[in-house]
Amino acid sequence: MEIKVILVEPEYTINLGAIARVMKNFGVKDLILVNPKVSPNNEIARKFAVHAVEILENAQIVETLEEALNGTDLAIGTSGLAGEDYIPERTPINPEEFAKRLFLYDGSVGIVFGRESRGLDNKELKMLDFTVTIPTSQEYPVMNLSHAVGIILYEIYKQRLKLSPPEIKDKLRKSTRDERERAVNLWARFLDVLQYPKDLEKRKFYVLMFKRFLGRGFIYAKEVHSIYGPLRKATEILERCKNDND
Numbered sequence: 312m313e314i315k316v317i318l319v320e321p322e323y324t325i326n327l328g329a330i331a332r333v334m335k336n337f338g339v340k341d342l343i344l345v346n347p348k349v350s351p352n353n354e355i356a357r358k359f360a361v362h363a364v365e366i367l368e369n370a371q372i373v374e375t376l377e378e379a380l381n382g383t384d385l386a387i388g389t390s391g392l393a394g395e396d397y398i399p400e401r402t403p404i405n406p407e408e409f410a411k412r413l414f415l416y417d418g419s420v421g422i423v424f425g426r427e428s429r430g431l432d433n434k435e436l437k438m439l440d441f442t443v444t445i446p447t448s449q450e451y452p453v454m455n456l457s458h459a460v461g462i463i464l465y466e467i468y469k470q471r472l473k474l475s476p477p478e479i480k481d482k483l484r485k486s487t488r489d490e491r492e493r494a495v496n497l498w499a500r501f502l503d504v505l506q507y508p509k510d511l512e513k514r515k516f517y518v519l520m521f522k523r524f525l526g527r528g529f530i531y532a533k534e535v536h537s538i539y540g541p542l543r544k545a546t547e548i549l550e551r552c553k554n555d556n557d
């Protein structure tokens with residue numbers, strides 16, 4: 312499993328440095344910066360990175376979150392605002408639960424952190440498979456960006472220590488984003504042919520729920536493949552019935 316830390320529009324050099332340092336502490340090397348507001352090679356960032364300047368030097372800079380997610384099989388958002396359960400983009404799991412499930416996974420995982428000023432918006436969270444929220448005091452739930460990165464990487468590191476490499480390798484292969492996306496598209500097509508629900512917004516919501524369900528479940532490739540056939544068949548039968556009736 313390969314982990315990438317993705318920072319969306321980071322605003323403070325001190326945080327960049329502190330994040331590079333904590334990444335190295337927990338053995339994570341890949342840093343992607345989406346449209347950063349400060350340079351990773353700034354003197355202050357380098358000073359706070361201490362022995363991890365190479366992480367700043369090798370950081371990949373991209374313009375959009377889409378670009379950053381290219382090549383990731385699983386993309387996780389992080390938010391201090393857990394929100395209500397009925398806001399799907401913000402229905403969270405905690406970092407420990409996330410880290411445990413992560414090690415059943417083989418692919419490339421992008422962990423996305425938001426801006427210091429306003430976090431990630433719902434449109435960005437929608438692009439991700441699910442959200443992780445660190446439980447904190449309700450009096451002040453939103454953490455400093457670099458502290459949040461540290462806690463999540465620490466939880467992953469703890470799990471890494473528990474599992475030996477051969478055990479990890481023996482696990483079945485987990486589904487990739489593309490494989491799950493294919494199932495989501497088939498589900499969307501099925502609902503379109505079924506014309507259910509009539510309300511298009513509601514239909515889109517059902518598709519989003521299906522995507523969340525697949526993402527949060529850490530589904531095996533074999534499992535997701537087993538959805539394709541029945542969905543495709545059901546859609547074909549429905550289409551045929553419709554054509555016969557026309």
Ligand SMILES: C[S@@+](CC[C@H](N)C(=O)[O-])C[C@H]1O[C@@H](n2cnc3c(N)ncnc32)[C@H](O)[C@@H]1O
Nearest residue numbers: 389390391424425429430444445453454456459
């Ligand atoms: C300073 S916070 C953003 C604060 C912003 N005012 C907001 O309301 O979202 C910057 C980033 O740190 C991470 N973060 C902060 N608190 C967190 C928490 N309790 N759990 C998970 N991530 C958190 C998230 O990635 C967040 O986007």
